Amino acid sequence: MTASTAVRTTLPPGPRLPAGIQTLLFGSARHEYFPRWQRRFGHTFTVSLAAGRKLVVITRPADIRTVFAGSATVFHAGEANDVLAPVLGEHAIVLSDGDAHQRLRRLVMPAFTAAALRGYQDLIGQVAIADAESWPTGQLVRAHDRMHALTLEVILRVVFGVSEEERLAVLRPLVTDVVNGQHAAVLGGFFPPLRAFRRYRRFQARRAELNAWLDGEIADRRRAGAVDGTDVLSRLLQPADGELSSAELRDQLFNLLLAGHETTATALGWTLHELARRPQVLRAAQRAADDNDEDYLIALVKEATRLHPVIYVIGRRLAQPAQVGDYLLPAGTVVAPGIGLVQAAEENYPEPAEFRPARFLDGQPATNTWIPFGGGVRRCLGVGFAQLEASLVLREVLARYDITADRPAPEATRVHGMTMMPAGGAQVRVSARR
Numbered sequence: 001m002t003a004s005t006a007v008r009t010t011l012p013p014g015p016r017l018p019a020g021i022q023t024l025l026f027g028s029a030r031h032e033y034f035p036r037w038q039r040r041f042g043h044t045f046t047v048s049l050a051a052g053r054k055l056v057v058i059t060r061p062a063d064i065r066t067v068f069a070g071s072a073t074v075f076h077a078g079e080a081n082d083v084l085a086p087v088l089g090e091h092a093i094v095l096s097d098g099d100a101h102q103r104l105r106r107l108v109m110p111a112f113t114a115a116a117l118r119g120y121q122d123l124i125g126q127v128a129i130a131d132a133e134s135w136p137t138g139q140l141v142r143a144h145d146r147m148h149a150l151t152l153e154v155i156l157r158v159v160f161g162v163s164e165e166e167r168l169a170v171l172r173p174l175v176t177d178v179v180n181g182q183h184a185a186v187l188g189g190f191f192p193p194l195r196a197f198r199r200y201r202r203f204q205a206r207r208a209e210l211n212a213w214l215d216g217e218i219a220d221r222r223r224a225g226a227v228d229g230t231d232v233l234s235r236l237l238q239p240a241d242g243e244l245s246s247a248e249l250r251d252q253l254f255n256l257l258l259a260g261h262e263t264t265a266t267a268l269g270w271t272l273h274e275l276a277r278r279p280q281v282l283r284a285a286q287r288a289a290d291d292n293d294e295d296y297l298i299a300l301v302k303e304a305t306r307l308h309p310v311i312y313v314i315g316r317r318l319a320q321p322a323q324v325g326d327y328l329l330p331a332g333t334v335v336a337p338g339i340g341l342v343q344a345a346e347e348n349y350p351e352p353a354e355f356r357p358a359r360f361l362d363g364q365p366a367t368n369t370w371i372p373f374g375g376g377v378r379r380c381l382g383v384g385f386a387q388l389e390a391s392l393v394l395r396e397v398l399a400r401y402d403i404t405a406d407r408p409a410p411e412a413t414r415v416h417g418m419t420m421m422p423a424g425g426a427q428v429r430v431s432a433r434r
Helices: 019-041 061-069 082-088 098-112 114-132 143-159 165-180 182-190 192-196 198-224 232-237 246-275 279-291 294-307 383-400
Strands: 044-048 054-058 139-142 316-318 322-324 327-329 334-337 401-405 413-416 419-422 427-432
Touching: 019 044, 019 054, 019 182, 019 413, 054 061, 061 322, 061 334, 082 182, 082 198, 082 246, 098 114, 098 232, 098 246, 114 143, 114 383, 139 143, 143 165, 143 232, 143 246, 143 383, 165 182, 165 198, 165 246, 182 192, 182 198, 182 413, 192 198, 198 232, 198 246, 232 246, 246 279, 246 294, 246 383, 246 401, 246 419, 279 294, 279 383, 279 401, 294 383, 383 401
Parallel strands: 054 334
Antiparallel strands: 044 054, 139 427, 316 334, 322 327, 401 427, 413 419
16 A cells, blocks of 8 residues: 555544634534535545534545445444434434434334325325415515425324314414524534523423423324324334334424425425526426426426535444545544535536436436435435425426516525525515416
8 A cells, every 4th residue: 555545544634713613614604614625625624513523524425435335333323413412302213323223213114115105195285285276476485485384284284193273273383483493402402501592492492392292192192092094193103013102203203393394395495496597497397297297306306405405414423433535533533424515516417506407317316426315224214205295296386387586696595403495585486377
């Protein structure tokens, strides 16, 4: 082995700013600073975070494959995400590792099989139709807000199994408060002193209210033996090889709320933002809606989330030293595949700033170059649900409306908790299709 190819035992280079400043930049503007740091330090660089955390960001598909295919006993996703415990709950599947993660995944997986997804399709479609028919025409609409309201309704009806308007009226503002308060909770995970502030305490109070409601709903369903419905909660309550405790089930439902509401709404908002600025692509999308071309509708969302990653980076904490690319990294390091960086790389996607859904039709992208749902044994279980929901929503909206942008320039990106959203709400002008 020559000196030029020797494995390095030091951490990769990175910015020398104080860890507190780097943490704030990571929490509020990672999409702006990570590309700068990549240009300055190369394909692999280190970000120093609060509490002595070292985040090694990787951007080469081969290195990302090493992490995704690596042993789950070495690459711990749960430990890497422990700062999210105030948001997600201690029993969240994304915070678990090893045997605990395998058990939770096995018990949750039946709710997201192909057969289960077919069972949700009609109800999701009904919610999408009801919402699409209520869109105002001849005026500007914040598409992201509309998608938030729609995907919230899907979660309440299809995941929680709530259909009575009286109960929905109570849950909607409660869930909205919890989702909107997550940013303060994420900051509180990084900076514990911030947990004394009012916004963090309000999030915890509203989260406790939602926990109490979920606990009551789970207890009522179990007492009544009502576990034969077609909603996700009913499927999770069905007898299986083992059983989720009430606390585990509650935290999985809450994680589905964030994953299926916030991230799907944002992905749809970005999709409409792009379509409004590209008349030719919009017409192709409308034809797909008319023809129920699910593949093209899903390709739209895939390309939108490539161009505008909802989650910018994911992590694995090393339980023991491991070689990733050119570096032998010490135990305790968080190795972070840079979703936003690898999906914007010219070598992975020619003319990466262009919106081209066909990238996802003419064969799939190269492995580990499109990773919004993670990869390996930790790949998100809800990917099928998210894509089904997105395609049904787009079908109903695009079958009815033309959309145009209120201005040519694209909207900026704003960080909100764990997600990256359009700063102007993906504002579009809506008119009935001609």
